[in-house]
Amino acid sequence: MKKLIIALLLVAVSASFSLASDVITYAEGCKKGSVTFDHKSHGEFVENGCKNAACHGDATPAKIAVDKKTAHGKMCKICHKNAGGPTRCGECHVK
Structure with a gap:
């Protein structure tokens, strides 16, 4: 049982880092x-995700x-x- 709990904790910690x-x-x-940017969301x-050149251009995503x-x-x-996202200051900037 202890091994299972330790294994679950290790998975949870590694998932939080990723x-x-x-x-x-x-x-x-x-x-x-x-401004907090959630890349995954x-x-x-965005259509085609990182394959869309709008953000990264032709460069490798970084x-x-x-x-x-x-x-x-x-x-x-x-x-x-264009996509109906937030455009007002307080919608992206948080103090």
Whole structure:
């Protein structure tokens, strides 16, 4: 029984680490609050997931350096407008 509990705990811990890597928080330079990006939910929503060149371009998927100009322009906000996602400050930024 102890071995089963230990095995379940190890699986739970390793699963939490793998899930955590899908969530990225952008806080640097965000005066209105940090922005948490859930890659998994975006990948499921966007047609073809990471095969869609809108986010990663032709590059290999990796953490994207996002600044205010990029987020409010050609990357996040324009996609949110087109797909009906959040576009108001407080919908993405959280203090």
